[in-house]
Amino acid sequence: xxxxxxxxxxxxxxxxxxxxxxxxxxxxxxxxxxxxxxxxxxxxxxxxxxxxxxxxxxxxxxxxxxxxxxxxxxxxxxxxxxxxxxxxxxxxxxxxxxxxxxxxxxxxxxxxxxxxxxxxxxxxxxxxxxxxxxxxxxxxxxxxxxxxxxxxxxxxxxxxxxxxxxxxxxxxxxxxxxxxxxxxxxxxxxxxxxxxxxxxxxxxxxxxxxxxxxxxxxxxxxxxxxxxxxxxxxxxxxxxxxxxxxxxxxxx
Amino acid sequence: xxxxxxxxxxxxxxxxxxxxxxxxxxxxxxxxxxxxxxxxxxxxxxxxxxxxxxxxxxxxxxxxxxxxxxxxxxxxxxxxxxxxxxxxxxxxxxxxxxxxxxxxxxxxxxxxxxxxxxxxxxxxxxxxxxxxxxxxxxxxxxxxxxxxxxxxxxxxxxxxxxxxxxxxxxxxxxxxxxxxxxxxxxxxxxxxxxxxxxxxxxxxxxxxxxxxxxxxxxxxxxxxxxxxxxxxxxxxxxxxxxxxxxxxxxxxxxxxxxxxxxxxxxxxxxxxxxxxxxxxxxxxxxxxxxxxxxxxxxxxxxxxxxxxxxxxxxxxxxxxxxxxxxxxxxxxxxxxxxxxxxxxxxxxxxxxxxxxxxxxxxxxxxxxxxxxxxxxxxxxxxxxxxxxxxxxxxxxxxxxxxxxxxxxxxxxxxxxxxxxxxxxxxxxxxxxxxxxxxxxxxxxxxxxxxxxxxxxxxxxxxxxxxxxxxxxxxxxxxxxxxxxxxxxxxxxxxxxxxxxxxxxxxxxxxxxxxxxxxxxxxxxxxxxxxxxxxxxxxxxxxxxxxxxxxxxxxxxxxxxxxxxxxxxxxxxxxxxxxxxxxxxxxxxxxxxxxxxxxxxxxxx
Numbered sequence: 078x079x080x081x082x083x084x085x086x087x088x089x090x091x092x093x094x095x096x097x098x099x100x101x102x103x104x105x106x107x108x109x110x111x112x113x114x115x116x117x118x119x120x121x122x123x124x125x126x127x128x129x130x131x132x133x134x135x136x137x138x139x140x141x142x143x144x145x146x147x148x149x150x151x152x153x154x155x156x157x158x159x160x161x162x163x164x165x166x167x168x169x170x171x172x173x174x175x176x177x178x179x180x181x182x183x184x185x186x187x188x189x190x191x192x193x194x195x196x197x198x199x200x201x202x203x204x205x206x207x208x209x210x211x212x213x214x215x216x217x218x219x220x221x222x223x224x225x226x227x228x229x230x231x232x233x234x235x236x237x238x239x240x241x242x243x244x245x246x247x248x249x250x251x252x253x254x255x256x257x258x259x260x261x262x263x264x265x266x267x268x269x270x271x272x273x274x275x276x277x278x279x280x281x282x283x284x285x286x287x288x289x290x291x292x293x294x295x296x297x298x299x300x301x302x303x304x305x306x307x308x309x310x311x312x313x314x315x316x317x318x319x320x321x322x323x324x325x326x327x328x329x
Numbered sequence: 330x331x332x333x334x335x336x337x338x339x340x341x342x343x344x345x346x347x348x349x350x351x352x353x354x355x356x357x358x359x360x361x362x363x364x365x366x367x368x369x370x371x372x373x374x375x376x377x378x379x380x381x382x383x384x385x386x387x388x389x390x391x392x393x394x395x396x397x398x399x400x401x402x403x404x405x406x407x408x409x410x411x412x413x414x415x416x417x418x419x420x421x422x423x424x425x426x427x428x429x430x431x432x433x434x435x436x437x438x439x440x441x442x443x444x445x446x447x448x449x450x451x452x453x454x455x456x457x458x459x460x461x462x463x464x465x466x467x468x469x470x471x472x473x474x475x476x477x478x479x480x481x482x483x484x485x486x487x488x489x490x491x492x493x494x495x496x497x498x499x500x501x502x503x504x505x506x507x508x509x510x511x512x513x514x515x516x517x518x519x520x521x522x523x524x525x526x527x528x529x530x531x532x533x534x535x536x537x538x539x540x541x542x543x544x545x546x547x548x549x550x551x552x553x554x555x556x557x558x559x560x561x562x563x564x565x566x567x568x569x570x571x572x573x574x575x576x577x578x579x580x581x582x583x584x585x586x587x588x589x590x591x592x593x594x595x596x597x598x599x600x601x602x603x604x605x606x607x608x609x610x611x612x613x614x615x616x617x618x619x620x621x622x623x624x625x626x627x628x629x630x631x632x633x634x635x636x637x638x639x640x641x642x643x644x645x646x647x648x649x650x651x652x653x654x655x656x657x658x659x660x661x662x663x664x665x666x667x668x669x670x671x672x673x674x675x676x677x678x679x680x681x682x683x684x685x686x687x688x689x690x691x692x693x694x695x696x697x698x699x700x701x702x703x704x705x706x707x708x709x710x711x712x713x714x715x716x717x718x719x720x721x722x723x724x725x726x727x728x729x730x731x732x733x734x735x736x737x738x739x740x741x742x743x744x745x746x747x748x749x750x751x752x753x754x755x756x757x758x759x760x761x762x763x764x765x766x767x768x769x770x771x772x773x774x775x776x777x778x779x780x781x782x783x784x785x786x787x788x789x790x791x792x793x794x795x796x797x798x799x800x801x802x803x804x805x806x807x808x809x810x811x812x813x814x815x816x817x818x819x820x821x822x823x824x825x826x827x828x829x830x831x832x833x834x835x836x837x838x839x840x841x842x843x844x845x846x847x848x849x850x851x852x853x854x855x856x857x858x859x860x861x862x863x864x865x866x867x868x869x870x871x872x873x874x875x876x877x878x879x880x881x882x883x884x885x886x887x888x889x890x891x892x893x894x895x896x897x898x899x900x901x902x903x904x905x906x907x908x909x910x911x912x913x914x915x916x917x918x919x920x921x922x923x924x925x926x927x928x929x930x931x932x933x
Contacts, residue, residue, distance in 0.1 A: 096775075100772060100776060104770075110768050111770075129776075131777060132776065132778075133772075133774050133777065134773065134774055135769040136776065138768065139769060142765055142768045164774070173765040176763060176765055177765070205782075206782055209784070210789055211783070213793070214789070214793060218795070221795075221797065221800050225799075225800065225803060228803060228804060228807065229807075257784050261782070261785070
């Protein structure tokens with residue numbers, strides 16, 4: 078009985094020490110950035126991500142800034158997008174991403190969304206799926222409590238409050254649940270990628286000699302809608318679609 | 330009178346002008362001539378001279394002279410005169426010949442000219458000085474256009490001083506014609522256009538005569554046709570294009586007749602097309618390593634200085650900032666550097682002032698940028714530090730010059746436009762440049778592995794089923810409870826009759842014992858208990874009125890209700906006024922009857 082507990086404690090301490098080490102590495106990389114040594118800062122940040130397997134929205138954001146300073150704009154865009162995927166309402170990341178996009182070759186007009194859709198996405202992106210899940214649970218509990226009031230109370234106005242309040246809480250909780258589901262779907266199934274080849278011809282079919290439809294340049298964001306072998310079917314923000322090799326893409 | 334005075338003043342100044350001028354007596358002749366070639370030897374004096382003693386010219390054949398010419402010039406009131414004596418001579422043999430001074434007399438003094446040293450080189454074949462004669466025999470001239478023109482007697486060289494340069498570095502190119510003919514007329518000269526270069530022509534003496542020059546061990550008549558300084562504008566292999574010329578030369582032909590021979594033989598004009606060789610120049614790009622951000626293509630060797638015309642001024646007044654670049658290099662190609670002045674300063678486009686000489690070494694001199702600045706608000710401002718970079722051809726490296734910071738004190742103007750404007754309306758913040766926002770140095774959300782979210786985790790499911798399950802459980806419990814309560818009431822009401830009978834039986838026993846108090850009490854409780862259970866009215870709220878009202882709603886006959894009230898009343902009365910024992914037996918039977926009756930009618 079005591080041995081597993083001991084092992085558990087050792088494991089826990091070990092991971093805590095590793096986390097502290099990575100955090101100090103992050104602070105060191107930030108200092109390098111402040112000193113203007115962007116290249117070394119980039120390798121430090123990348124080490125935390127690739128070797129320690131740790132991530133956070135701020136880490137991606139800082140890494141993207143360092144890439145921007147090294148004028149590696151496609152890598153900067155990739156990491157801003159990753160930061161935004163973890164923290165969709167990060168205003169700084171959105172601002173910097175917009176600025177970085179002015180440095181790349183492709184300018185793609187996004188099709189404007191319908192206003193209610195846009196509002197819904199804006200609201201959804203203001204928090205993570207877990208926040209919405211917790212809010213859903215809170216509303217669900219409130220709804221339950223109000224229904225208990227409805228059932229148990231002898232007074233008619235309290236009963237009425239319990240009934241109507243419980244119903245509205247139920248509706249609100251369903252709304253929060255749909256936000257959480259939408260966020261989860263976006264984070265898991267919505268696959269986007271950044272073009273990393275200097276210039277790549279997007280073809281009408283997933284073969285080498287397929288008809289070239291249009292050219293994409295490094296730094297452009299595409300949505301992956303299908304895949305076949307080493308080919309990916311991509312969709313642009315302006316609605317254009319075509320196939321391109323997976324090797325030229327880096328998933329966000 | 331006035332006129333006379335003016336005239337006198339003019340005369341005096343004229344005379345003094347002549348006296349003030351230095352007298353020079355100068356001999357001139359080409360430094361190099363071919364043996365047998367005619368040349369001109371002249372002696373010039375810039376004063377009124379009398380008498381001329383020539384030097385010893387016995388080494389030369391005399392073809393003409395001494396001739397004399399004089400000129401008088403009056404320019405802007407200054408009076409000059411000159412006299413020239415000249416000879417046309419030809420040297421007999423090669424070597425160096427010294428010509429001694431000539432003497433003349435100015436006023437009372439004797440003045441001597443300078444000595445000359447003339448180098449005489451080998452005679453040129455075909456060298457025929459016929460310049461003075463063609464008009465004498467136009468008939469003998471044969472115009473013969475050209476295939477016969479041979480370029481072994483005439484060619485053009487393009488001379489390049491460097492064949493490997495870096496971008497923007499100056500190259501000198503000289504097109505020179507070499508000829509065996511003493512006289513060349515150009516009927517067509519095609520000057521090249523230099524693609525990929527910025528070119529500047531080096532000015533030449535217009536009256537350049539053919540000079541004798543040795544090339545490949547032979548003597549030639551040579552003349553420069555064109556001299557340019559080129560600044561390559563792109564890297565790679567560039568071609569300096571050839572110069573094409575069509576020349577007309579006069580060639581002596583064998584005498585065809587006696588007369589021809591007598592007059593010196595006949596000549597003919599031939600047309601020769603000549604073209605120089607194209608030259609290749611390798612232009613190396615500037616190294617990418619260490620290229621300063623402010624490098625704008627200046628190549629050469631420069632010095633930079635900056636200055637302002639004043640450091641104390643009022644807001645709204647103008648200030649001139651000067652940036653002076655001096656040195657040698659592609660000065661004419663220098664662009665105005667983009668200097669970031671404080672945003673409160675309005676900067677006008679720079680004015681360019683050049684003092685550039687073009688010569689063999691490229692461009693030398695200064696280029697000055699004058700920028701007019703108008704501060705719009707008072708305060709202490711720092712102009713700079715500015716840096717300016719160029720590529721040094723000497724060291725093949727970039728060099729940066731940092732200009733010192735200039736401090737300018739701007740006092741608030743009385744009619745300060747900016748301040749006045751600000752009082753009325755505030756100006757929006759001016760964007761000076763754009764940059765990304767700074768990194769987030771704080772930890773923020775802690776570092777974590779890509780672990781599973783709470784949403785849709787088992788814990789989430791557990792929490793989300795708690796409220797509905799709890800609610801259902803509550804409802805079930807409540808229902809069971811309600812059922813139980815309802816059953817209890819029914820049981821009580823069903824058993825009310827038998828309970829009352831039991832109580833009445835007990836009352837009967839008390840009657841037999843003649844325990845008055847206990848008897849009435851028992852009867853009262855039997856009736857009350859029965860009605861409470863039967864009508865399901867809690868005991869606390871039970872009184873006669875409630876009972877009567879409830880019974881009325883249950884359609885009990887009024888007589889029975891009155892009977893009930895009477896019995897209850899007599900019970901109460903007997904309980905509070907003991908002693909009146911009359912009718913205990915009657916009351917007992919009446920109560921028994923009434924209960925049976927009410928029970929019956931309630932059940933129906």
